[in-house]
Amino acid sequence: MSSNLWLLEVQRALRRAIVDGDTEPLQGVLATDAMAIDDAVGIYRNTIRWTLTRALRLSYPAVHKLVGAEFFEGVAEQFSLRHWPQSACLDDFGADFGQFLDTFGPVRDLMYLPDVARLEWAVHQALHAPRARELSLERLLQLEKDQRPAVRFSAHPSLRLIAVDTPADTIWRAVLEQDESVLACIEVTQAPRYLLVQRDPDGGAEVSALAQGEWKFLQALSCGVTLEQALQEFHHTSPGADLDHVLARHLAARRFTDFSLGTACADFAVLRTLN
Amino acid sequence: MSIPSKRFGVPTGAGIGLRFAHHEEVVARRPQVPWFEVHTENYFGGGTNLSFLEAIRAHYPIALHGVGISLGSAQGLDATHLERVCALVERIEPCFVSEHLSWSCVDGHYLADLLPLPMTEEALATVCENVNRMQERLRRQVLIENPSSYLRYRHSTIPEWEFLSAVAQRTDCGILCDVNNAFVSASNHGWDANAYLAALPAHAIGEIHLAGHSCRRLEGGRVIRLDDHAGPVAEEVWNLYQEVLARFGSIPTLIEWDNNIPALDVLLAEAARAARLLQTRETNVEQSLAA
Numbered sequence: 001m002s003s004n005l006w007l008l009e010v011q012r013a014l015r016r017a018i019v020d021g022d023t024e025p026l027q028g029v030l031a032t033d034a035m036a037i038d039d040a041v042g043i044y045r046n047t048i049r050w051t052l053t054r055a056l057r058l059s060y061p062a063v064h065k066l067v068g069a070e071f072f073e074g075v076a077e078q079f080s081l082r083h084w085p086q087s088a089c090l091d092d093f094g095a096d097f098g099q100f101l102d103t104f105g106p107v108r109d110l111m112y113l114p115d116v117a118r119l120e121w122a123v124h125q126a127l128h129a130p131r132a133r134e135l136s137l138e139r140l141l142q143l144e145k146d147q148r149p150a151v152r153f154s155a156h157p158s159l160r161l162i163a164v165d166t167p168a169d170t171i172w173r174a175v176l177e178q179d180e181s182v183l184a185c186i187e188v189t190q191a192p193r194y195l196l197v198q199r200d201p202d203g204g205a206e207v208s209a210l211a212q213g214e215w216k217f218l219q220a221l222s223c224g225v226t227l228e229q230a231l232q233e234f235h236h237t238s239p240g241a242d243l244d245h246v247l248a249r250h251l252a253a254r255r256f257t258d259f260s261l262g263t264a265c266a267d268f269a270v271l272r273t274l275n
Numbered sequence: 276m277s278i279p280s281k282r283f284g285v286p287t288g289a290g291i292g293l294r295f296a297h298h299e300e301v302v303a304r305r306p307q308v309p310w311f312e313v314h315t316e317n318y319f320g321g322g323t324n325l326s327f328l329e330a331i332r333a334h335y336p337i338a339l340h341g342v343g344i345s346l347g348s349a350q351g352l353d354a355t356h357l358e359r360v361c362a363l364v365e366r367i368e369p370c371f372v373s374e375h376l377s378w379s380c381v382d383g384h385y386l387a388d389l390l391p392l393p394m395t396e397e398a399l400a401t402v403c404e405n406v407n408r409m410q411e412r413l414r415r416q417v418l419i420e421n422p423s424s425y426l427r428y429r430h431s432t433i434p435e436w437e438f439l440s441a442v443a444q445r446t447d448c449g450i451l452c453d454v455n456n457a458f459v460s461a462s463n464h465g466w467d468a469n470a471y472l473a474a475l476p477a478h479a480i481g482e483i484h485l486a487g488h489s490c491r492r493l494e495g496g497r498v499i500r501l502d503d504h505a506g507p508v509a510e511e512v513w514n515l516y517q518e519v520l521a522r523f524g525s526i527p528t529l530i531e532w533d534n535n536i537p538a539l540d541v542l543l544a545e546a547a548r549a550a551r552l553l554q555t556r557e558t559n560v561e562q563s564l565a566a
Contacts (some may be wrong), residue, residue: 007347031428035425041426048387049288087355087385130320130321252352
């Protein structure tokens with residue numbers, strides 16, 4: 001690098017040295033009387049690596065337990081190199097960890113691991129979601145009967161709906177509760193599981209497995225589809241189900257924070273993307 | 276720019292850095308400590324951490340100490356991050372808001388550490404611009420902490436203490452004087468820690484940090500000091516702290532301990548030691564006034 005250094009050049013060079021291990025651009029830039037460049041950069045690299053691994057461990061406690069501390073550290077390092085944090089709030093770091101595990105060779109035999117990671121990320125997001133006001137059921141009940149089909153709900157910011165292909169929720173719970181008897185009985189077969197995750201009033205995480213139709217109904221509503229369209233979808237996938245009961249249960253469980261009235265015309269495209 | 280008073284009613288005393296491990300105990304025990312400080316970024320969400328902080332805020336002043344705004348970024352502040360800080364400041368109404376003289380973000384990547392800046396006129400202008408933006412958005416004064424560091428840039432032209440003083444002078448920000456950081460950096464770079472601290476403008480010092488550090492021997496035998504916040508405050512730092520108090524007066528002081536976090540009582544004992552030194556300083560001043 002030239003001696004006339006712009007701050008941005010210096011910051012890019014130090015980033016490259018820390019992330020990619022390329023300290024060549026820093027030769028002549030850093031003073032070496034106290035410490036060799038590799039030693040100095042290494043101190044920062046180690047701190048960052050340790051901080052990111054700890055952030056992932058806090059977000060993925062079950063994955064950490066399943067693979068063990070030493071292995072987790074290695075996976076975390078590989079992940080961090082490819083998915084560097086883009087936010088200075090480390091609660092935002094690690095969103096793609098499940099996707100990363102899908103293609104991470106050494107865990108290929110643990111077919112449930114990426115699903116457990118996806119569930120843990122949903123739990124993590126639910127626990128750290130913003131607060132929201134409660135839906136006014138009184139206001140909802142004041143609607144005229146012919147207005148109700150046009151209701152569009154706003155989902156609670158901590159509500160997450162994820163579909164997985166393994167019994168990830170059973171494994172997740174048993175691992176965190178250290179329930180060896182359940183773990184010993186789990187059959188890891190590939191079958192779709194439709195999961196709901198939400199922060200409960202005590203600040204913990206509710207994780208429930210739903211029937212496919214109920215899950216799709218909630219997903220449609222949480223995407224802003226009108227109640228009428230969501231109900232049609234529900235009837236289609238769950239003929240004969242007690243719809244009033246399902247809706248009342250989820251309203252009571254504070255899945256939604258608000259509603260507005262809209263038309264159904266734009267909903268077909270949304271529903272297509274959900275299916 | 277008109278900036279409100281920097282003290283916000285904080286009692287002169289020794290507080291502790293509050294970490295998640297002690298949330299429940301602090302709520303249950305309500306220990307005798309004048310104030311707490313938390314890391315700003317740990318409370319951006321709306322879950323139990325924030326609920327604990329609000330419960331504790333009901334009984335104690337809280338300071339918000341940020342680690343991620345990256346005041347030294349050549350590409351400016353992240354607007355989203357600044358808004359999140361602002362929302363928390365409005366919610367908690369902290370006694371202090373502080374950040375670091377360092378950078379962490381470039382090209383949209385966050386390097387999760389407090390990286391040192393070259394001490395140049397360009398970097399000084401950058402930091403001042405970013406500090407001004409932060410203070411204008413928060414509509415209050417921010418305290419800027421002197422960093423600990425392990426590398427220096429050959430093209431630096433301004434001593435670090437002059438750089439920090441210039442930031443305070445140009446932006447009207449305050450200074451968070453981290454005595455451990457000054458000791459660690461001085462030791463690593465061959466500076467005189469006393470001279471460093473003596474060069475800071477007394478009127479700008481709003482808060483003092485004390486923390487532990489460790490030593491590591493490099494290949495070749497040289498020993499460096501690591502600002503790891505993983506143990507008690509070193510005796511050399513306690514000695515330096517007394518000199519800082521003699522120079523700057525009884526400034527609110529905070530014990531930081533972030534790794535290998537001990538029992539709450541251990542932190543309270545460290546804070547009590549700082550409180551005794553603060554009290555001794557007060558007594559000395561009173562006696563000299565009476566004489």
